Amino acid sequence: MLQRTLATAGAFALLALIFVSCGEEGSTFVPFQPPTDTTEAARPFVGFLADGNQGAPLEVTISPGSLAPAFGSRSPGVPSPTVAAVGFLRWPGGDVALTGVLDPTADTLYLAAPGWELRGERAAWLLLGKATTPNGPAGFMAVQSLDSMVVVRAWIGAFRSDATPDSGTMCFARWGAFVAGQAFNVGASDPMSFFGDVGTGGSPGVSFSGETPTMFSISGAGTLHELTGAASGSYTISAMNAAYGSSSSGAWTATRR
Numbered sequence: 001m002l003q004r005t006l007a008t009a010g011a012f013a014l015l016a017l018i019f020v021s022c023g024e025e026g027s028t029f030v031p032f033q034p035p036t037d038t039t040e041a042a043r044p045f046v047g048f049l050a051d052g053n054q055g056a057p058l059e060v061t062i063s064p065g066s067l068a069p070a071f072g073s074r075s076p077g078v079p080s081p082t083v084a085a086v087g088f089l090r091w092p093g094g095d096v097a098l099t100g101v102l103d104p105t106a107d108t109l110y111l112a113a114p115g116w117e118l119r120g121e122r123a124a125w126l127l128l129g130k131a132t133t134p135n136g137p138a139g140f141m142a143v144q145s146l147d148s149m150v151v152v153r154a155w156i157g158a159f160r161s162d163a164t165p166d167s168g169t170m171c172f173a174r175w176g177a178f179v180a181g182q183a184f185n186v187g188a189s190d191p192m193s194f195f196g197d198v199g200t201g202g203s204p205g206v207s208f209s210g211e212t213p214t215m216f217s218i219s220g221a222g223t224l225h226e227l228t229g230a231a232s233g234s235y236t237i238s239a240m241n242a243a244y245g246s247s248s249s250g251a252w253t254a255t256r257r
Contacts, residue, residue, distance in 0.1 A: 045127050046152035047142030049089055049118070050169040051135055052186035052245070057154040057257045060087045060111070060127055060142050062102050087111045087118070090257070126180065128193060139182045139191025143173040150176045155224075157254025159183060159235055168245065170235070170252040172208070174198060174224070179208055183218055183237065185245025192216045192237065192244055202226050206233065216244040220252060229256035 045060040062085045087098035100111035102122065109127055111118040118140055120129015125146055131138040143152050152175040159170040168188070172181025177198050182191040196208025203226065209219040217240075222233015236249040 043144055043148070045125075045142035045144045046154060047127070047140065047173040047180075048154045048156060048171040048182075049091075049131055049133075049138055049140040050156070050171045050182065050184050050191070051133060051138035052168045052184045052188055053135065054092055055156045055169045055171040055184075056089055056091045057156065058087060058089050058140055058142055060085060060098075060109075085109060085111060089116075130190065137189045139184055139193075141171075141173060141180055141182055141193065143175055143180055145175050147176070154257045155179075155181075155231055155254040156257050157231065157252060159237075159248075159250060159252040161248035161250040167248055167250070170254060172196075172254070174206075174256075179206055181208065183235070185237070185239065188239075188243060188245035190241075190243040192218045192239075194218050194220075198224065206231070215241045222252065230254070231256070 045062075047058050047060075048055050049058045050056070063083045082101040082103050085100050085102045087100070089096040089098065096113050096116055098111040098113045098116060098118065100109065100118070102109050107122045109118070109120045109122055109129065115134040116131065118129060118131045120127055120140065125144045127140070127142040127144075129140055131140050145152050152173050155172050155174055157170045159167055161167045168183060168185040170181070170183050172179045172194075177200075179196045179198060180194075181196075182193050184191045192210060194208045194210030196206055199205040203223050205221065206224055207221040209217075211217040217238045218235065220233055220235030222231055224231045231254040233252055234250065235252050237247055239245050239247045
């Protein structure tokens with residue numbers, strides 16, 4: 001499902017250019033050590049976690065030196081070490097420290113804390129998945145900047161249909177000219193992922209879309225106000241499967257965090 005979602009975003013065709021293969025050495029557990037440099041491996045993945053009612057910034061760090069190229073050998077006959085990963089979630093009810101592992105061969109991520117469980121996938125610079133929280137199901141996404149001069153920031157917000165009050169959350173990670181995010185309907189069990197582009201200037205325009213055939217489609221546009229850290233726009237959601245909630249269209253707002 002992750003690969004189908006990524007395929008819908010033409011602006012992210014560069015993802016294929018950074019898939020390389022690399023052999024794994026050994027099969028022992030690699031203990032986590034806090035990053036001490038600014039290399040690509042040490043830079044965190046920055047994004048968000050959100051359910052249908054609220055969202056919060058999320059940061060995930062994987063043990064430096066363990067970031068074997070994504071989509072390497074997926075053969076079940078080839079053993080792979082699991083490497084340590086940690087996460088920090090600035091949830092409205094209190095900060096949550098998460099610990100877990102990344103399987104660099106299968107590109108799967110697992111993080112947990114009491115009452116919290118995150119399971120997802122890594123595709124090069126992107127972490128994407130679903131979560132179980134004390135409040136119910138949620139989704140998460142985090143991006144690792146490939147350029148040390150480009151900062152990733154989380155934008156946390158909500159969408160409201162023309163017919164009802166707040167209908168769900170609308171969150172995204174923005175870095176440079178790109179955004180990657182999710183919308184999560186109130187009462188839904190699965191997030192709707194989208195990807196898009198950002199213009200230039202003090203109040204650049206943003207446009208985004210995402211689709212999983214027979215499941216959902218989402219599209220929207222708006223403006224990011226760099227000075228105030230506020231964003232707003234319009235959206236359209238077509239939910240074809242009950243797991244994604246209901247279809248709607250209306251307005252969204254978000255705040256840079």
